[in-house]
Amino acid sequence: MARPAGLTAARWQVLGAVLHEPLPVSGIARAMGITRQSVQRIADLLVDQGLAEYAPNPAHSRAKLLHPTDQGREAIRRIGPAHRDLAERLADELGDEEFARVLEALERLSSAMDRVSAGTSPRR
Template sequence: MPRADSGELLSGTALAVFRLNGQFLDVAEAMARPAGLTAAWWQVLGAVLYEPLPVAGIARAMGITRQSVQRIADLLVAKGLAEYRPNPAHARAKLLVPTEAGRAAVARIDPAHQDLADRLAARLGPDRFAEILDALTDLSTAMSDLADG
């Protein structure tokens, strides 16, 4: 079978990633809904579960706009799922931190998340699953490098 040219590879990869993104968003919404969250709220809370971050840091880590993170962070704070704390490194860029209610909401998602992870690992095999993660990470790094350079 002849190899596709680079343009076809890029188009095929982009379409697969777009489709996969939609699939992840659908399943994330279904997992988050019973916990009283949306996929976007879960994504932002997840970014700060282990380390407080400013909105711009969350946006960089997640690859989304600062404005969309700000809107979600403000909603999370208003709903008591997160709070802003002073940032010793930057007076104006407060740190977002989950509250106990925010942590509890994310914890309610854990069983469904683990179930999906286990089913995917069983379907793909753990080694192949790890290879896919490595490949997607490499692709993301290459895209960042090209955008920066």
């Protein structure tokens, strides 16, 4: 879905993380649960492509904020219809009840991963 917009899945995710508010690379990494170095590499590629840019961070002079350019926002908009179509086809394939069960399972998995990564999950 991302390829026609000139993005990889990883670049789409990082760009998507800053659509609503600029964030430092470390903040994106925390939100995504991956290393800062991985996000830094992808963010630099997005900047090189003209899809994002760095801006000064008033809270931290060395940790610049990443935010999308107009070109980056347009790339994300181009993905929207294909993403929406896939989601609708999956929902039709699964049916309402199964779709709700899958969503609930994914939400439980996400919560469990948050607890495990925070070290608050009990060991068995």
